[in-house]
Amino acid sequence: MARGPADTGGVGNDLLLSLVVVTALAFDFTNGFHDTGNAMATSIATGALKPRTAVALSGALNLVGAFLSLSVAATIASGLVDTKLVTLTVVFAGLAGGITWNLLTWFLGIPSSSSHALIGGVVGATLAAAGGHAVKWHGLFQKVIIPAGISPIVAGLIATLGTYLVYRISRGVPERTRGHGFRLGQIGSASMVSLAHGTNDAQKTMGVITLALIANGTVGATASAPFWVIVSCALAISLGTYMGGWRVIRTLGKGLVEIESPQGMAAESSSAAVILLSSHFGYSLSTTHVATGSILGTGLGKKGATVRWSVAGRMAVAWLLTLPAAAGVGAASYGIAAGIGGDAGVIVVLVLLLAVAGMIYARSRKTAVSHTNVNAEWTGSVAPPEPEKVAVAA
Amino acid sequence: MNSWVDLHALWQIVVIGIIAGAGLPALFAVGLRALNTGATVTTGDTDTDTDQIVGGSPVGIAAAAVCFAIVLAGIGWGIYFIVAGS
Numbered sequence: 001m002a003r004g005p006a007d008t009g010g011v012g013n014d015l016l017l018s019l020v021v022v023t024a025l026a027f028d029f030t031n032g033f034h035d036t037g038n039a040m041a042t043s044i045a046t047g048a049l050k051p052r053t054a055v056a057l058s059g060a061l062n063l064v065g066a067f068l069s070l071s072v073a074a075t076i077a078s079g080l081v082d083t084k085l086v087t088l089t090v091v092f093a094g095l096a097g098g099i100t101w102n103l104l105t106w107f108l109g110i111p112s113s114s115s116h117a118l119i120g121g122v123v124g125a126t127l128a129a130a131g132g133h134a135v136k137w138h139g140l141f142q143k144v145i146i147p148a149g150i151s152p153i154v155a156g157l158i159a160t161l162g163t164y165l166v167y168r169i170s171r172g173v174p175e176r177t178r179g180h181g182f183r184l185g186q187i188g189s190a191s192m193v194s195l196a197h198g199t200n201d202a203q204k205t206m207g208v209i210t211l212a213l214i215a216n217g218t219v220g221a222t223a224s225a226p227f228w229v230i231v232s233c234a235l236a237i238s239l240g241t242y243m244g245g246w247r248v249i250r251t252l253g254k255g256l257v258e259i260e261s262p263q264g265m266a267a268e269s270s271s272a273a274v275i276l277l278s279s280h281f282g283y284s285l286s287t288t289h290v291a292t293g294s295i296l297g298t299g300l301g302k303k304g305a306t307v308r309w310s311v312a313g314r315m316a317v318a319w320l321l322t323l324p325a326a327a328g329v330g331a332a333s334y335g336i337a338a339g340i341g342g343d344a345g346v347i348v349v350l351v352l353l354l355a356v357a358g359m360i361y362a363r364s365r366k367t368a369v370s371h372t373n374v375n376a377e378w379t380g381s382v383a384p385p386e387p388e389k390v391a392v393a394a
Numbered sequence: 395m396n397s398w399v400d401l402h403a404l405w406q407i408v409v410i411g412i413i414a415g416a417g418l419p420a421l422f423a424v425g426l427r428a429l430n431t432g433a434t435v436t437t438g439d440t441d442t443d444t445d446q447i448v449g450g451s452p453v454g455i456a457a458a459a460v461c462f463a464i465v466l467a468g469i470g471w472g473i474y475f476i477v478a479g480s
Contacts, residue, residue, distance in 0.1 A: 065476070068473075068476045069476050069477060069478075141398060142397070142399075146398055146399055150404065154404075154408055154411060155415075157408075158408075158412055158415040159415070161416040162415060162416035162417075165416060165419070165420035166419050166420055169420055169423040169424055169427060170423040170427055173426060173430050177426075178426065181422075181426040182423075182426070185419065185465075189419070192469060192472055192473075195473070262419075265422070269414070269415050269418055269419045270411070270415035270416065271415075272415070272472060273410070273411045274411050274415060276472055276475050276476065277406070277407045277411055278407055280475065281400070281403040
């Protein structure tokens with residue numbers, strides 16, 4: 001199906017391919033700002049780094065991280081769907097699903113997994129295009145769903161233990177000295193998470209673009225990511241990170257647990273260790289799940305720390321919804337694109353996608369969260385300034 | 395069961411994760427405490443202390459240097475881990 005009838009048509013191929021590449025880079029960008037908080041939320045919350053310094057540092061390290069390793073770039077889709085059945089339109093529809101879910105959860109300030117959004121979108125579009133047999137369900141469970149359940153628990157346990165030890169050991173050290181020292185340690189550990197994030201997540205988009213190039217016949221089936229793909233993905237995720245997903249940062253840094261610098265350091269160390277180890281064993285797990293588990297763990301490891309379980313519960317619901325919801329949007333996008341047919345169908349979906357993105361952005365301006373108010377007192381909602389009456393669950 | 399969960403990988407992630415993810419911050423705390431020995435002899439939450447980190451005890455400083463060196467080595471190992479093809 002690599003040159004299936006829907007995708008051929010001479011010039012149309014190149015147009016479609018460039019649309020897919022641009023959409024993939026757009027996804028990479030949303031991936032960046034959606035996940036800034038995984039590395040930097042705790043450092044921003046404790047004042048170890050000024051908000052804008054934090055996002056700049058994280059952006060730079062994501063850029064470096066994207067170049068450090070390329071070993072998992074090709075594996076993102078190949079173990080989960082039958083790549084022979086994947087067309088450009090499928091990839092495009094999958095990305096549309098991923099972007100939509102990422103924007104929606106960002107608007108709600110929920111740190112959900114960008115990887116799951118992408119995988120869900122691609123799986124949903126593949127389902128709609130080729131049916132259930134094109135999806136490698138065993139791979140999906142073994143490599144994505146089960147690790148997603150286990151990883152936050154492991155990260156949480158390690159962070160709980162780390163927090164407990166750190167407080168126990170540094171008990172005799174005066175408060176201010178301790179804060180000062182751990183803020184330095186926090187910057188170091190958060191930097192490691194940023195680096196690991198760049199390596200992991202940028203490669204996922206590289207994998208998708210490579211998949212599109214293979215589907216289009218531009219490169220051979222066993223080709224690795226071309227250099228321009230690596231550079232553009234690295235830049236997109238780094239720029240996205242620099243934009244700072246302030247809404248998500250706020251939830252992670254202020255909403256979930258009130259964090260002090262020793263906790264922040266324990267959380268980021270646990271995240272970095274779990275992310276690096278898991279990707280070593282070939283699990284494309286979500287940095288978001290790991291970071292959230294770690295932050296929750298530090299709340300449990302410190303005596304008397306507040307853990308807002310209602311916020312954690314809302315996140316858990318979003319995590320469960322991520323795969324099916326992104327899959328739904330991906331499948332619907334494919335349905336529309338294939339129903340209309342050809343390039344026109346894809347362009348219609350693109351216009352719809354832009355409209356949805358524009359709407360979410362416009363709504364977000366009304367309750368803006370930025371580097372100026374990201375650390376404001378948590379009152380039960382993502383947006384701090386207006387006294388809202390939405391604090392039902394809180 | 396084993397075709398769903400790779401237990402071999404899982405226990406390694408847990409054990410090495412605990413050593414690196416919880417052990418290194420703990421070691422950092424040990425280093426900080428060692429560095430601080432001799433500075434102020436308060437027991438915790440009093441706010442009368444200064445921002446001074448280095449306490450002045452040579453033994454403490456040496457012990458702290460060892461701790462921080464191990465932590466840095468751990469970070470270096472992590473970066474090597476990424477580059478070597480994680």
